[in-house]
Amino acid sequence: xxxxxxxxxxxxxxxxxxxxxxxxxxxxxxxxxxxxxxxxxxxxxxxxxxxxxxxxxxxxxxxxxxxxxxxxxxxxxxxxxxxxxxxxxxxxxxxxxxxxxxxxxxxxxxxxxxxxxxxxxxxxxxxxxxxxxxxxxxxxxxxxxxxxxxxxxxxxxxxxxxxxxxxxxxxxxxxxxxxxxxxxxxxxxxxxxxxxxxxxxxxxxxxxxxxxxxxxxxxxxxxxxxxxxxxxxxxxxxxxxxxxxxxxxxxxxxxxxxxxxxxxxxxxxxxxxxxxxxxxxxxxxxxxxxxxxxxxxxxxxxxxxxxxxxxxxxxxxxxxxxxxxxxxxxxxxxxxxxxxxxxxxxxxxxxxxxxxxxxxxxxxxxxxxxxxxxxxxxxxxxxxxxxxxxxxxxxxxxxxxxxxxxxxxxxxxxxxxxxxxxxxxxxxxxxxxx
Ligand code: ATP
Ligand code: MG
Numbered sequence: 450x451x452x453x454x455x456x457x458x459x460x461x462x463x464x465x466x467x468x469x470x471x472x473x474x475x476x477x478x479x480x481x482x483x484x485x486x487x488x489x490x491x492x493x494x495x496x497x498x499x500x501x502x503x504x505x506x507x508x509x510x511x512x513x514x515x516x517x518x519x520x521x522x523x524x525x526x527x528x529x530x531x532x533x534x535x536x537x538x539x540x541x542x543x544x545x546x547x548x549x550x551x552x553x554x555x556x557x558x559x560x561x562x563x564x565x566x567x568x569x570x571x572x573x574x575x576x577x578x579x580x581x582x583x584x585x586x587x588x589x590x591x592x593x594x595x596x597x598x599x600x601x602x603x604x605x606x607x608x609x610x611x612x613x614x615x616x617x618x619x620x621x622x623x624x625x626x627x628x629x630x631x632x633x634x635x636x637x638x639x640x641x642x643x644x645x646x647x648x649x650x651x652x653x654x655x656x657x658x659x660x661x662x663x664x665x666x667x668x669x670x671x672x673x674x675x676x677x678x679x680x681x682x683x684x685x686x687x688x689x690x691x692x693x694x695x696x697x698x699x700x701x702x703x704x705x706x707x708x709x710x711x712x713x714x715x716x717x718x719x720x721x722x723x724x725x726x727x728x729x730x731x732x733x734x735x736x737x738x739x740x741x742x743x744x745x746x747x748x749x750x751x752x753x754x755x756x757x758x759x760x761x762x763x764x765x766x767x768x769x770x771x772x773x774x775x776x777x778x779x780x781x782x783x784x785x786x787x788x789x790x791x792x793x794x795x796x797x798x799x800x801x802x803x804x805x806x807x808x809x810x811x812x813x814x815x816x817x818x819x820x821x822x823x824x825x826x827x828x829x830x831x832x833x834x835x836x837x838x839x840x841x842x843x844x845x846x847x848x849x850x851x852x853x854x855x856x857x858x859x860x861x862x863x864x865x866x867x868x869x870x871x872x873x874x875x876x877x878x879x880x881x882x883x
Contacts, residue, residue: 765804810851
């Protein structure tokens with residue numbers, strides 16, 4: 450049995466091996482794959498979360514049992530290897546290890562149910578059935594390492610910007626927005642729902658603590674099955690008091706730029722694995738009318754109160770690597786809580802990035818009477834929103850905010866063609882496991 454405490458002290462991560470380790474004896478651990486038997490010499494690749502190394506064993510120079518194990522151990526089995534590291538021009542990764550100790554910690558059963566090579570030939574649904582194994586793939590690991598950087602960068606930026614991180618309830622008594630379908634659940638003697646956004650809570654909070662942010666899970670019981678929607682997703686939420694929509698669009702542009710600059714700084718090797726050349730996006734503002742006029746010029750059918758997927762795509766082609774704010778949105782196309790602007794327009798906006806919506810936001814209605822009027826105009830009953838309306842009766846400043854999908858942003862930054870690639874364990878119309 451391997452002494453795991455000792456291993457933790459001695460082990461060196463493959464990504465940390467440098468020229469100063471050449472000629473030294475090291476202990477490494479990870480998953481073994483790609484064994485090749487060339488008669489007197491055997492190769493395999495060892496992978497850990499940080500990198501890879503070639504393992505080289507020559508008959509006669511290495512213990513016989515290690516020599517045998519090198520090709521007989523099944524692919525993706527877990528091993529601990531001690532041996533001498535050497536720089537090598539021939540090894541695919543520039544360095545190799547000559548094993549002196551070789552211990553198998555866990556054998557992988559064969560055959561593997563999915564193809565775990567970087568460019569897996571297994572279709573996405575099957576890979577998701579075996580997500581735990583799919584995460585042996587460096588491409589899958591790269592996506593989630595980058596997403597981890599994105600989450601960290603979001604928090605960092607917001608905290609530096611005087612934001613207060615908040616947690617909100619996920620069990621709610623009624624719809625916060627009307628419209629979107631909710632999942633119902635039993636709550637003792639009552640019915641309750643899973644939250645589809647933290648809209649109302651973040652507003653209440655901004656009206657006291659001024660700048661508030663959250664990474665919040667939302668559930669939407671939408672029946673459709675698309676490449677851009679999940680039924681459970683995460684949102685980067687932000688809300689700020691004493692702000693109109695342009696103030697919070699500016700914050701959004703800057704936080705997305707910061708997130709991407711951090712990915713560029715921290716995740717160079719992951720970007721290489723994914724074959725991506727990321728650029729820090731620029732920011733561009735268009736009115737809804739201007740955006741639709743552009744689409745019309747390119748003969749794309751337009752909608753009066755929304756941007757269709759086709760329009761979003763065209764705008765992405767016209768403005769690549771750009772956070773595109775589409776503001777002065779028709780009031781008809783925005784929820785009741787968005788502030789009207791006159792002339793049928795609103796203080797609502799969407800942000801698009803590389804051809805898809807990543808964020809919706811706007812200035813909110815903070816005046817109770819106007820809120821009642823807006824609810825009625827949307828065919829909603831103000832009685833059902835009483836506690837929400839009442840929360841603005843005792844000194845609530847004007848405020849604005851937005852919500853940005855974590856998986857949607859990941860998808861657009863990394864150019865993934867299905868949002869399920871950007872979530873570890875997707876929940877969609879057909880999927881509840883793993
Ligand atoms: P879409 O038009 O793309 O369906 P939406 O306008 O319904 O999105 P919002 O309510 O504005 O979505 O939510 C804010 C953000 O949350 C979106 O801009 C998107 O990034 C993300 N988002 C919304 N719905 C989903 C979903 N079903 N799955 C994953 N992310 C979502
Ligand atoms: Mg939206």
